[in-house]
Amino acid sequence: MSVLVYTESENGKFKKTAFEAASYAKAVAEQMGTTVTAIAINSNDVSALGTYGVDKVLNVSNANLKPFNAKSYASAIKQAAEKEGSKVVVLSQTADSKYLAPILAVNLDAGYASNVVETPSNTSPFTVKRTAFTNKAFNNTAINTEVKIVGLSNNSFGLKEVSASATSEDFSPSIPNNGVTVESVDKATDKVSIADAEIVVSAGRGLKGPENWGMVEELAEVLGAATACSKPVSDLGWRPHGEHVGQTGKPVASNLYIAIGISGAIQHLAGINASKVKVVINTDPEAPFFKAADYGVIGDAFEVVPQLIEKLKEFKAANA
Amino acid sequence: MKILVCISHVPDTTSKINFTENDTKFDTNGVQYVINPNDEFGLTRAMWFKEKQGASVDVVNVGGKETEPTLRKALAIGADNAIRVDVEAKDGFQVAKELAKVVKDGGYDLVIAGRESIDYNGGMVPGMLAELTDANFVTNCISLEIDGSNAKAVREIDGGKETVSTSLPLVIAGQKGLVEENDLRIPNMRGIMTARTKPLNVVEAASAETETSSLSFEKPAPKGAVKLVDADNLDELVNLLHNEAKVI
Ligand SMILES: Cc1cc2nc3c(=O)[nH]c(=O)nc-3n(C[C@H](O)[C@H](O)[C@H](O)COP(=O)(O)OP(=O)(O)OC[C@H]3O[C@@H](n4cnc5c(N)ncnc54)[C@H](O)[C@@H]3O)c2cc1C
Ligand SMILES: Nc1ncnc2c1ncn2[C@@H]1O[C@H](COP(=O)(O)O)[C@@H](O)[C@H]1O
Numbered sequence: 355m356s357v358l359v360y361t362e363s364e365n366g367k368f369k370k371t372a373f374e375a376a377s378y379a380k381a382v383a384e385q386m387g388t389t390v391t392a393i394a395i396n397s398n399d400v401s402a403l404g405t406y407g408v409d410k411v412l413n414v415s416n417a418n419l420k421p422f423n424a425k426s427y428a429s430a431i432k433q434a435a436e437k438e439g440s441k442v443v444v445l446s447q448t449a450d451s452k453y454l455a456p457i458l459a460v461n462l463d464a465g466y467a468s469n470v471v472e473t474p475s476n477t478s479p480f481t482v483k484r485t486a487f488t489n490k491a492f493n494n495t496a497i498n499t500e501v502k503i504v505g506l507s508n509n510s511f512g513l514k515e516v517s518a519s520a521t522s523e524d525f526s527p528s529i530p531n532n533g534v535t536v537e538s539v540d541k542a543t544d545k546v547s548i549a550d551a552e553i554v555v556s557a558g559r560g561l562k563g564p565e566n567w568g569m570v571e572e573l574a575e576v577l578g579a580a581t582a583c584s585k586p587v588s589d590l591g592w593r594p595h596g597e598h599v600g601q602t603g604k605p606v607a608s609n610l611y612i613a614i615g616i617s618g619a620i621q622h623l624a625g626i627n628a629s630k631v632k633v634v635i636n637t638d639p640e641a642p643f644f645k646a647a648d649y650g651v652i653g654d655a656f657e658v659v660p661q662l663i664e665k666l667k668e669f670k671a672a673n674a
Numbered sequence: 675m676k677i678l679v680c681i682s683h684v685p686d687t688t689s690k691i692n693f694t695e696n697d698t699k700f701d702t703n704g705v706q707y708v709i710n711p712n713d714e715f716g717l718t719r720a721m722w723f724k725e726k727q728g729a730s731v732d733v734v735n736v737g738g739k740e741t742e743p744t745l746r747k748a749l750a751i752g753a754d755n756a757i758r759v760d761v762e763a764k765d766g767f768q769v770a771k772e773l774a775k776v777v778k779d780g781g782y783d784l785v786i787a788g789r790e791s792i793d794y795n796g797g798m799v800p801g802m803l804a805e806l807t808d809a810n811f812v813t814n815c816i817s818l819e820i821d822g823s824n825a826k827a828v829r830e831i832d833g834g835k836e837t838v839s840t841s842l843p844l845v846i847a848g849q850k851g852l853v854e855e856n857d858l859r860i861p862n863m864r865g866i867m868t869a870r871t872k873p874l875n876v877v878e879a880a881s882a883e884t885e886t887s888s889l890s891f892e893k894p895a896p897k898g899a900v901k902l903v904d905a906d907n908l909d910e911l912v913n914l915l916h917n918e919a920k921v922i
Contacts, residue, residue, distance in 0.1 A: 421836075424801075424811065449831045453813045456766070456801025465767065465885030468797050481889060487700075488792050490691040494889040533810040534840040539831070547833025553921070577922065589855045595816070596830060601687050601792060602711045602850065610921040621687045627894065631919045633911070634900070644900050649914060653905030665908045669916065 356391040357383040358440035359408070360431050362448055366398035370513070370550065371446035373406045377514040378506050379444040380407025381473045386442070393434040393525070395419050395427065404520035406513065412437070412525035421539065422450050425532040428457040433527035435462060435501065442480075443503045448549060455505055464501035471510040471628075488601045488624040507628070508549060509607040548599065551580035553610040554629070556599060558584035558622075560615020560636065560655060564592035569659045570614065576666045582606065584616050600625035614655045618643025635659065675729040675820065675842075677720045678780060680773060680787035680799070681748055682710035683741035687792065693891045700793075700891070709744055712788025716848040718857055719818060720786055721752045727820065730754050732780065736763045736772045742874060749869035750861030756872070761879035764887070766794070770802035771882030777807050783823075783842045789814055789849040797847075804845035812838060816851030 359379035361372035379390045389409040394400045396419055400411045412434050419426055431454070435443050443458070445451040447469065459466040469485045471492070479496040482504060486493040497503075548554060555574040561567065567581075574581045581597060588598035599606050601624040611629035615636060616622060623646050626632070634647040635658050644650045651658050685691070685705045692701040709717065723729040733748040734757040735741045745756040757780075759772045777785055785807075787800035797813075804811030810825075812818075816835065817828035823842045828835050830851070861869070903911040915922045 424813075449814060449829075452797050453801070453829075456770075456798040457805045457811070459767070459798065459885075460770075460802050460805035465765075466798055467886060469795055483892075484795075486793065486795055486891070487685075487691045488795060490893075491693070492892040492894070494892070496887045496889055497885065498887060499885045534812060534838050537826075537837045537839055539834065539836045541831065541834030545833065549832040595851050596834070598850070610915065610919070624687070631915070631921050633915070644902075646897065647900045648898075648919065649911060650900045650902050651905050651908070651911065652902065658905050658908070662908050662911065665912050666922075669912045669922070673916075 356389040356409070356438050356440055357386065357442045357444060358431070358435050358438055359390060359392050359444040360451065361392045361394050361397070361403060361408075362446060362451060363394065363397040366396060368397060368402060369446070369448065371448055371508050373402070373513050374508070374511055375444050375446040375506050376403055376406035376408050378473065378511045380514065380516065382442055382444065382504070383407070385474060385477055391434070391438045391440065392520070393431055395430060400520065400522050404518050405515050407516050407518070408520040411520050411522040413522050414525050414527065416526070416529065418529050421536045423532050423534060423536070424450070424454040424457055425534070426529050428454040428461060429530050430527040431458055432461050434525065441501055443501065445503065445505050447505050447508050452505065455503060459503050462501050462503070463499060464503045465497035465499040466503040466505065467495050467497055468505040469507045470504050471507050485628065489605065489627040490624055507607060509552070509609065510628070546578065546580040548580045548582055548597070548604050548606060551608050553577045553579035553612070554582050554606050554608045555579045555612045555614070556582035556584070556616060557587070557614040558616030559586050566656070567593065569663065573612070573659055573663050573666075576663055576670065584622055613643055613647070614659060616643060617641050618646055675723065675727065675784060676780065676782045677723060677729050677731045677784045677786060678777060678782040679713065679717045679720050679731060679733045679748070679753065680785065681713050681717070681733050681735045681744060682788060682791040683707050683735055683737055683744040684710045684791055684793045687711070691893070697890045697892065698888070707744055709747060710788050710791050712790060712849045714858055715850050715852045716786035716788060716846070717748055717751060717753065718853040718859060719848065721859070722853065723820065724752070732757060734759065734773065734776050736761060736769045738762055745874055746869050747861060749872045749874070750865040751859050752865065754872065756874040758874065758876050759879050760876050765884040766796040766798040767802060767885045768882045770799050770806055772879055773799070773803050774806040775880045776877070777803065784820065785809065785845040787845065787847050789847045800845050800847035807843065807845070809843040809845045810840040811845045812840060813847040815846040815848045818846055818848070818852060
């Protein structure tokens with residue numbers, strides 16, 4: 355009966371989204387009067403999960419599950435859900451969890467709601483609020499199947515610590531053959547990804563050319579932030595496609611989003627609106643972004659950004 | 675190679691989003707509909723396979739008669755046949771089941787869908803379809819090459835990309851990168867004319883069940899006014915971000 359949460363890790367270490375999903379699963383379990391079981395796959399140390407409300411960990415260690423494969427992972431999670439008799443399965447919305455979720459849904463005969471932003475408003479019918487129309491609206495959705503899968507939108511619930519510890523048991527699901535083989539992975543390990551970032555520094559066509567991105571990268575580095583850009587910037591080849599955010603790019607749900615020389619077109623805002631605090635730096639006081647932002651600086655990025663970097667360095671030095 | 679491209683019919687990205695009937699229905703008043711952007715990249719890649727490697731390209735939508743202009747646009751871009759499964763799309767599972775029947779009946783080798791629809795944002799139809807038809811599946815696909823029955827695909831992951839090998843039958847969920855923005859085709863006059871005579875087959879729905887139901891919609895709470903900080907007083911911005919917003 356326990357709520358099952360898949361706690362994703364990378365290179366053996368839990369992602370922050372795993373702790374957020376666990377915190378959320380704990381809140382759902384309390385609503386339903388039950389406990390939380392986590393399934394952890396090839397994680398080095400599962401003890402941290404107790405802090406986020408997990409009662410029991412099904413600890414899977416299997417070389418066949420490295421690297422990630424959506425079908426195999428879905429199968430392992432399905433077997434965990436069946437073993438626990440779970441009626442609710444919580445996933446985060448990382449690239450990998452989004453990949454495996456629909457496969458898991460079919461195999462568990464479970465209804466799936468993605469991009470969920472709150473705990474259920476009702477557990478019968480099981481009703482969740484999810485984003486729709488690319489963050490321009492929310493949709494209250496009832497999941498009507500016996501088993502339900504909730505995809506928790508990253509950064510929407512936060513981390514909730516409790517003083518408890520989890521028990522751990524080894525779990526060895528059988529892994530099916532799967533038809534997709536990873537040949538190579540190309541990933542910048544020294545950079546924060548947009549999906550994981552708490553702060554995102556993003557710049558647009560106002561920066562005039564790719565040669566001017568040094569200050570954007572520096573600002574991001576000072577803040578421990580990921581870098582992003584508007585669509586024309588990636589279309590022009592100034593920045594890699596992976597940085598394009600917005601309605602047709604990546605969604606951003608960070609705590610802080612800093613937009614430099616970005617006008618704030620509806621398609622851009624749609625993708626970043628879920629960010630909690632938005633700062634805009636733009637020469638044009640009429641730029642639509644000012645209507646969507648919390649804080650704004652009317653000014654030339656080439657003057658404002660270097661100064662802001664200095665101020666932040668001072669701030670960091672003073673608060674170190 | 676027989677390719678099926680799944681086309682979701684969605685409000686244009688500039689649309690104002692409003693609701694009617696006590697916030698239970700999307701207000702279509704004044705809304706322009708387009709091919710879902712992620713599907714447009716996929717359709718263009720399908721045309722490339724057709725022209726360079728020899729393939730037939732069908733497009734499909736699960737929806738009411740109002741989606742036909744969107745399917746006609748796909749025909750004008752170059753698809754050979756269009757199929758409309760005549761039922762209102764209610765949830766991802768129902769759509770995936772209807773599509774699975776089309777895929778089985780048509781014996782398609784490759785199904786190209788989009789990473790997500792920009793209205794429902796489910797990110798679920800292609801994966802469910804793959805599982806329901808026992809096909810391989812690659813999502814967030816930014817490159818696809820087919821050689822005989824082997825496929826090589828690149829998938830975007832958080833912070834990078836991953837190259838995978840797999841085989842047909844295959845379902846991919848594509849996005850920009852599958853082709854570039856500049857490769858997208860605007861239907862020309864000839865395309866539009868020939869699209870009028872291309873087959874658009876309306877097929878009866880398999881009456882697939884739903885698993886979820888949409889109860890109501892809400893719009894985000896209106897935002898307060900922006901706080902402006904003078905460009906010469908950035909200490910104040912740092913202070914606000916630290917003490918007021920508490921994000922640094
Ligand atoms: C179907 C469709 C989908 C789209 N999807 C997306 C999407 O997902 N994401 C996205 O971003 N866009 C998207 N767009 C594009 C969108 O409509 C805008 O064209 C785009 O966001 C504009 O990018 P920008 O703000 O960088 O450039 P611009 O609109 O050119 O704005 C540049 C801004 O920089 C300011 N500026 C200039 N010089 C300076 C300076 N020295 N210092 C500070 N500010 C300066 C200007 O005042 C201006 O506001 C989409 C469009 C369509 C049609
Ligand atoms: N009603 C539909 N008809 C045809 N294809 C669809 C439909 N809904 C979704 N799809 C396909 O599935 C993809 C993902 O949609 P979704 O799961 O709604 O985010 C879309 O990009 C389409 O390729």
